[in-house]
Amino acid sequence: MDLLGDYRTEIDKIDKEMTKLLEKRMNISKSISKYKMEHDMQIFHPEREKIVIEKNKGYLENKEYGDLVESYYDNLMYLSRLVQQKEIYSENNIYTKPYKNDRENLVVGYQGVPGSFGNEAMLKYFKNIKEAKSYEKFEDVFKAVEDGEIEYGILPVENSSTGGIGTVEDLLKEYNLYIVGEECIRISQNLVGxxxxxxxxxxxxxxxxxxxxxxxxxxxxxxxxxxxxxxxxxxxxxxxxxxxxxxxxxxxxxxxxxxxxLKIIKKDVNDLKNNYTRFIVIGRDLECDETCDKVSILFSIEDTSGGLYTVIRDIKEFGLNMSKIESRPNRNNPWNYIFFVDFDGNLFDVNIKKAINTIARSSKYFKLLGCYRNVKCK
The missing domain is CATH 3.40.190.10 (Periplasmic binding protein-like II)
Structure with a gap:
C-alpha cells in the first residue's frame, strides 16, 4: 500500500478544487472592480480585509492553523487587489470628468482661520468665492468635500524647507477624493505680539x-x-x-x-527666505483636460528585495519626468511604506495611461491621486 501516494492523490484533488474556486473568486473580483469604477470606490479596504480574515479563522476546527489562515487570506486578497488594479487602471478605464476652468462663485473650504496661510492660498487660487468655510482640522476639510458641504478644499501638502505634510498625505490615501489643482505661496514667518x-x-x-x-x-x-x-x-x-x-x-x-x-516684533524669522508651501485643491471627481500637465499617484510595494526598483524601473522605461518621490509609513501595516510620486504628464496621453497601468500592476496598492495644472513657486 502506497500511503504517501494516497496522500498526494488526495492533495491533488483538493488543489484542483481550490484552483477552480480561485478562478471563480478572481472572476468575482473583476466584477467587483467594475462596480467600484461605477461607484468611484477605492480598491483597498483594510478594515474589510481584517473582517474577512477573522471570519475565516473562526471556521477552523483546529485553531492552531489560525496564523496559516491569516497568511493565506492575506495573500489571496492581495491577488484580488492585483486583478482589480489591472481592470481599474487599464488604458481604457481611466475615466475623467471635464476640468472646471470656471472656478468662480463656489463654496470652498480651508483649514485654519482668516489670516492663515491656507486662507491666503485659497484667496490666491479661487476667484470670486461665493462662500469660504474654515475648519479646525485637515480631516474636517476632507469630510466636508466628501459630504458635499463644500465643492473644493485647499490644504498644504509640502513645504520647501520641512518637506511633506504627513497628515494630509495620509488623508489622501484614506479618502476617495482627487487632487484637481495646486497653488504655491511664499511663507514669511514673523514673531508677532x-x-x-x-x-x-x-x-x-x-x-x-x-x-x-x-x-x-x-x-x-x-x-x-x-x-x-x-x-x-x-x-x-x-x-x-x-x-x-x-x-x-x-x-x-x-x-x-x-x-x-498685532505688532510684528521680528520680521522674517524663518531660516530660509525662499520658503514656499505648496497647497493642493481637492475635489470629488477626477478632473482633467488637455492643459493639465502634472500627475500624482501613490503606491505601496511588496516587502521584498527589488520591490521599489521595479516601480522606479517602470517610471524610467516610460520616460516619465518624476518631480517628487516621498515615502510615508503605512499606518495599516507597520514597517511598510506608502510612496507619493509626482511626474509630468496628462491622462489623455496614451504613454501616461500605459505607465499608470504598468505601475499599478507592479504595486501592492495603487491610487491615482489626480491630474492637474502644475504651478511654479516664485
Whole structure:
C-alpha cells in the first residue's frame, strides 16, 4: 500500500478544487472592480480585509492553523487587489470628468482661520468665492468635500524647507477624493505680539509645529522662550491677540498680524527666505483636460528585495519626468511604506495611461491621486 501516494492523490484533488474556486473568486473580483469604477470606490479596504480574515479563522476546527489562515487570506486578497488594479487602471478605464476652468462663485473650504496661510492660498487660487468655510482640522476639510458641504478644499501638502505634510498625505490615501489643482505661496514667518511688546518681553511663543521647524536659527538665539505647539499659525496669532499679554507671542504671517491687530516684533524669522508651501485643491471627481500637465499617484510595494526598483524601473522605461518621490509609513501595516510620486504628464496621453497601468500592476496598492495644472513657486 502506497500511503504517501494516497496522500498526494488526495492533495491533488483538493488543489484542483481550490484552483477552480480561485478562478471563480478572481472572476468575482473583476466584477467587483467594475462596480467600484461605477461607484468611484477605492480598491483597498483594510478594515474589510481584517473582517474577512477573522471570519475565516473562526471556521477552523483546529485553531492552531489560525496564523496559516491569516497568511493565506492575506495573500489571496492581495491577488484580488492585483486583478482589480489591472481592470481599474487599464488604458481604457481611466475615466475623467471635464476640468472646471470656471472656478468662480463656489463654496470652498480651508483649514485654519482668516489670516492663515491656507486662507491666503485659497484667496490666491479661487476667484470670486461665493462662500469660504474654515475648519479646525485637515480631516474636517476632507469630510466636508466628501459630504458635499463644500465643492473644493485647499490644504498644504509640502513645504520647501520641512518637506511633506504627513497628515494630509495620509488623508489622501484614506479618502476617495482627487487632487484637481495646486497653488504655491511664499511663507514669511514673523514673531508677532501685542503693541508695545519687545523681543525681551516674550516668554511664550505659540505656533504650528512647522512654524517652529522653519525658524530654528531664530529660536536657537532665544532658548529661554517656551515654545507651545498650536494647530495653526493664524489661530496662534488670534490667541495672542485675545490674551493681551506682552509675554505672549506667535509665529504668523504679516496678514494675520494685521487682521488681529498685532505688532510684528521680528520680521522674517524663518531660516530660509525662499520658503514656499505648496497647497493642493481637492475635489470629488477626477478632473482633467488637455492643459493639465502634472500627475500624482501613490503606491505601496511588496516587502521584498527589488520591490521599489521595479516601480522606479517602470517610471524610467516610460520616460516619465518624476518631480517628487516621498515615502510615508503605512499606518495599516507597520514597517511598510506608502510612496507619493509626482511626474509630468496628462491622462489623455496614451504613454501616461500605459505607465499608470504598468505601475499599478507592479504595486501592492495603487491610487491615482489626480491630474492637474502644475504651478511654479516664485
Amino acid at each position: 501685542i503693541k508695545g511688546a519687545t523681543v525681551d518681553d516674550i516668554k511664550e511663543v505659540y505656533s504650528h509645529p512647522q512654524g517652529f521647524e522653519q525658524s530654528t536659527k531664530f529660536f536657537d538665539k532665544h532658548k529661554d522662550y517656551n515654545l507651545i505647539p498650536y494647530s495653526n499659525t493664524a489661530i496662534s496669532a488670534k490667541l495672542v491677540s485675545d490674551l493681551k499679554d506682552k509675554s505672549k507671542a506667535a509665529i504668523a504671517s504679516e496678514r494675520a498680524a494685521k487682521l488681529y491687530d
